[in-house]
Amino acid sequence: MTTAIVAGKxxxxxxxxxxxxxxxxxxxxxxxxxxxxAALATVPxxxxxxxxxxxxAGRVLVFGLAAMGLNMLLGFTGVLSFGHAAYFGLGxxxxxxxxxxxxxxxxxxxxxxxxxxxxxxxxFGLLIVRRRGVYFAMCTIAFGQLWYYLxxxxxxxxxxxxGLRDFHREPIGWGAFTLDIxxxxxxxxxxxxxxxxxxxxxxxxxxRSPFGRTLLAIRENERRARFLGVPVEQHIWLSFSxxxxxxxxxxxxxxxxxxxxxxxxxxYSLSGYFVVMTVIGGMRTxxxxxxxxxxxxxxxxxxxxxxxxxxxxxxxxxxxxxxxFPRGLLGTRRYxxx
Amino acid sequence: MAQVILFxxxxxxxIGAFYVLMALGLSLILNLSNVINFAHGxxxxxxxxxxxxxxxxxxxxxxxxxSPVLTxxxxxxxxxxxxxxxxxxxxxxxLLLTFGLAFVMQDMARYIWGPNGLPLGLPDALxxxxxxxxFFITWYRVFMVAVVIVSVVGLFTFLRYTRVGLRIxxxxxxxxxxxxxxxxxxxxxxxxxxxxxxxxxxxxVLAAGQIGLNPNMGDDLLMPSFIAIIVxxxxxxxxxxxxxxxxxxxxxxxxxxxxxxxxxxxYAILMAVLLLRPRGLVGEEGMMS
Numbered sequence: 001m002t003t004a005i006v007a008g009k010x011x012x013x014x015x016x017x018x019x020x021x022x023x024x025x026x027x028x029x030x031x032x033x034x035x036x037x038a039a040l041a042t043v044p045x046x047x048x049x050x051x052x053x054x055x056x057a058g059r060v061l062v063f064g065l066a067a068m069g070l071n072m073l074l075g076f077t078g079v080l081s082f083g084h085a086a087y088f089g090l091g092x093x094x095x096x097x098x099x100x101x102x103x104x105x106x107x108x109x110x111x112x113x114x115x116x117x118x119x120x121x122x123x124f125g126l127l128i129v130r131r132r133g134v135y136f137a138m139c140t141i142a143f144g145q146l147w148y149y150l151x152x153x154x155x156x157x158x159x160x161x162x163g164l165r166d167f168h169r170e171p172i173g174w175g176a177f178t179l180d181i182x183x184x185x186x187x188x189x190x191x192x193x194x195x196x197x198x199x200x201x202x203x204x205x206x207x208r209s210p211f212g213r214t215l216l217a218i219r220e221n222e223r224r225a226r227f228l229g230v231p232v233e234q235h236i237w238l239s240f241s242x243x244x245x246x247x248x249x250x251x252x253x254x255x256x257x258x259x260x261x262x263x264x265x266x267x268y269s270l271s272g273y274f275v276v277m278t279v280i281g282g283m284r285t286x287x288x289x290x291x292x293x294x295x296x297x298x299x300x301x302x303x304x305x306x307x308x309x310x311x312x313x314x315x316x317x318x319x320x321x322x323x324x325f326p327r328g329l330l331g332t333r334r335y336x337x338x
Numbered sequence: 339m340a341q342v343i344l345f346x347x348x349x350x351x352x353i354g355a356f357y358v359l360m361a362l363g364l365s366l367i368l369n370l371s372n373v374i375n376f377a378h379g380x381x382x383x384x385x386x387x388x389x390x391x392x393x394x395x396x397x398x399x400x401x402x403x404x405s406p407v408l409t410x411x412x413x414x415x416x417x418x419x420x421x422x423x424x425x426x427x428x429x430x431x432x433l434l435l436t437f438g439l440a441f442v443m444q445d446m447a448r449y450i451w452g453p454n455g456l457p458l459g460l461p462d463a464l465x466x467x468x469x470x471x472x473f474f475i476t477w478y479r480v481f482m483v484a485v486v487i488v489s490v491v492g493l494f495t496f497l498r499y500t501r502v503g504l505r506i507x508x509x510x511x512x513x514x515x516x517x518x519x520x521x522x523x524x525x526x527x528x529x530x531x532x533x534x535x536x537x538x539x540x541x542x543v544l545a546a547g548q549i550g551l552n553p554n555m556g557d558d559l560l561m562p563s564f565i566a567i568i569v570x571x572x573x574x575x576x577x578x579x580x581x582x583x584x585x586x587x588x589x590x591x592x593x594x595x596x597x598x599x600x601x602x603x604x605y606a607i608l609m610a611v612l613l614l615r616p617r618g619l620v621g622e623e624g625m626m627s
Contacts, residue, residue: 080430127612134374134429135572138564139612141374145561146605153598272437275430283430311445318438322431323423 036287040193044186054189055257056301060294061189061196062253067277067289068203069246074275075283076207077239078219082137082271083144087244089266090117090147091251093158096261099167106170106181110195110252117248118241120147125240129233141268148266163262164255181256192253199249204286206242215239247274276318282328291329345474346590352479352548354586355486356541358579360556361563361570362493363537365578368567369510370530371425376436377416378538378563379556380443385409385539386546386555387451390458398461402543409539410532417531422524448553458546482544489540490579493533497575506530510573562586565604569611571618580619 043057070084094113103109128139151158158164169188172179181188206212217225218232226232255261264270273296281292299317304310360378367375375381388405389398396404416439424431464478497503505526509516517523538556545555562585570581585604592603611618 074430080428080433082433127609127616130616134368134372134432137429137433138374138572139568142561142564142568142605142608146602146608149601149605153601272434276434276438279430279434309445309449311441312449315438315441315443315445318434318441319420322435322438323420326427326431 032287036290037197040196043193044189052298054185056297058189058192058257060290060297061192062250062257063274063277063297064290064293065196065199065253066247066250067274067281067293068200068286069243069250070274071278071283071286071289072203072207072215072246073239073243074278075285075288076212076219077215077236078222079236079240080133080137080275081140081240081243082275083140083142083268084244084247084274085266085268085270086140086144086147087117087121087247088251088254088270088274089151089261089263090120091248092255092261092265093151093164093251094248095252095255096164096167097158099170099255100164104170106172106256109169109256110249113252113255114245114249117251118245121244121248122237122241125237125244129237129240141271144266144268144271148263148268151263151266158263161263163260165260168259169256188257192257195249195253199246203246207286211235211238272318276321279326279328280321282331285328285330288328288330295329341474343594344472346594347587348475348479349593350587350590351583352482352586353590354583355483356545356559357562357566357586358490358582359486359537359541359544360559361566361578361582362490362575363534364563365567365572365575366506366537367531367534369573369575370506370513371421371527372429373421373425373432373436374564375534376433376560377440377443378534379554379558379560380440380447381409381413381535381538382542382545382556382559383447383551383553384412384443385542386458386551387447387456387542388539389543389546390451390456390551393459398459405543406536406539409542410536413535413538414528414532416535417528421531422527425527444553444557451551451553453553456551458543458551460547464547478547482548485540485544489537493537494575502526502529562589562604565608569607569618571620574618574620577618577620584619 040061044054047054047057066084066088070081073079073081091113094116095109096113098109098112099106102112124143128136128143131139152161154160169182171182172191179187179191181191207215214225214230214235217228217230218235222232251265254265277292277296278289279292280295281288281290283289296317300310300314303313307313360382363381364375364378367373367378385405385408388408389401392405393401420435420439421432424435460478464476464481466477467473468475468477468480497507505516505521509523509526509530513523516526541559542556545559549555563582566581566585567578568581569585570577570579585607588603588607589600592600
């Protein structure tokens with residue numbers, strides 16, 4: 001009850017603030033956009049100078065897209081899924097299985113993977129759309145593990161614990177217009193970036209549409225939204241479904257990036273990574289998850305090369321972020337102002 | 339065939355008993371504090387390892403009594419230092435916190451006790467079969483089930499007939515009112531968390547005697563425990579009890595017919611419950627939303 005009242009007070013200005021924080025308004029937004037895209041487009045030139053490698057940036061894009069997909073639900077609808085790795089992994093397996101057993105075509109593999117993960121999420125969303133808070137999260141975790149066990153135990157089809165191998169991404173296009181994403185890492189990075197850009201543009205468009213604003217209204221005050229006649233369950237279901245499609249798309253890219261899909265891509269640990277990426281970057285901001293993914297992927301890469309006790313460090317990052325840095329990198333300014 | 343079925347029934351009972359202990363602890367914490375304790379499996383492992391370290395000094399029986407209490411004390415410290423800070427925040431933080439905690443605890447167990455499996459020695463009396471015919475049922479199996487029954491009955495008696503138990507049950511329904519009535523909710527939650535961890539620690543000692551110790555021994559129990567809670571009905575400890583037994587039995591009996599589907603059947607039950615009876619078998623309407 002108290003929370004509803006407090007949320008009501010907040011919501012008078014919250015939607016403006018949320019929109020501003022989401023990077024939807026003002027000159028800052030343009031500056032931010034230019035900076036982000038310029039940085040992403042020039043990665044193959046500056047990353048090696050810093051001692052990184054382009055595949056690392058590819059991983060940031062893939063995880064960033066997955067986390068941004070999750071954030072549509074988590075940050076912009078206020079619904080907590082802790083099982084998004086399921087849709088990510090289904091995307092990866094969908095793409096991998098298509099390439100291995102059906103056709104040697106990258107776009108078709110991506111389509112198949114995205115549909116597989118997205119539709120699984122859409123159907124499951126129907127079952128849990130009335131749950132809230134930790135109970136919603138708990139159902140998503142439990143359901144997500146179903147796919148992990150399936151991939152793990154269906155040895156003959158999925159490769160079991162060793163993962164799905166013996167497939168690789170195929171060049172795109174015909175004849176002289178072929179894009180060699182198969183062997184050229186830099187070309188593949190730009191391909192990833194292009195897919196990422198299209199997906200992110202679509203996501204931004206959705207969030208700025210009346211549908212997206214309604215999601216914000218549900219997040220800020222579900223009861224009020226309901227009284228205004230918003231079909232809340234339907235919106236949450238749609239948001240869950242769309243978010244699963246984005247995450248599944250990221251999963252297909254992950255399979256293409258590694259030419260490999262393993263059950264760990266379905267494990268709830270990865271769901272936890274997605275959530276922490278989102279929180280590190282700022283879960284109520286549009287670009288936060290990408291920034292969080294960059295921070296997390298680089299830290300993880302560094303830590304796991306430095307020590308065998310990487311789990312302690314990763315766990316400590318989770319704990320420290322929750323206790324001392326809950327607003328995230330991009331969220332800090334907005335909350336400090338409040 | 340009769341022996342195979344009997345073997346799997348006792349197996350199911352034992353697995354179910356572990357799910358029940360684990361899930362009851364999780365459920366206690368979830369009901370009162372709205373926190374999903376991802377680290378619960380690691381408290382289980384901690385209990386087992388503490389028993390391993392203590393048993394040369396205290397003997398098996400001493401370790402069985404002391405290590406759950408120690409686990410509870412560690413749980414109490416963890417709650418005071420970390421978990422309580424996130425009670426009034428978005429649930430995402432409690433999940434991330436206990437998730438991180440699980441990583442740290444698992445790695446610490448590996449660091450302290452080593453990555454390889456360790457055995458927990460049992461007293462001779464417990465490792466004998468009960469009769470030559472039923473060679474697969476050792477006294478230890480009977481003992482485990484008995485301990486679980488005693489602790490479950492103890493827990494329910496405690497919640498039903500003591501003042502603190504009453505407060506915990508009341509807090510499950512409306513913590514704010516309990517707090518307004520002048521009860522120290524902070525301490526109540528700390529105590530409740532510790533009790534949950536004690537149950538995990540106890541299952542750890544019991545499990546160690548059966549399957550030995552390794553740093554991620556609790557992981558395999560965590561997901562079925564979640565499912566036991568959902569299947570039984572969130573908010574109802576009785577539901578958790580039945581949920582745990584049901585999925586333990588179902589998994590073990592499936593093993594008789596089609597071994598590789600034993601995990602899948604748990605998820606099938608989960609889906610069926612979500613589809614047909616969303617509030618769970620015994621759950622109250624509205625507890626899940």
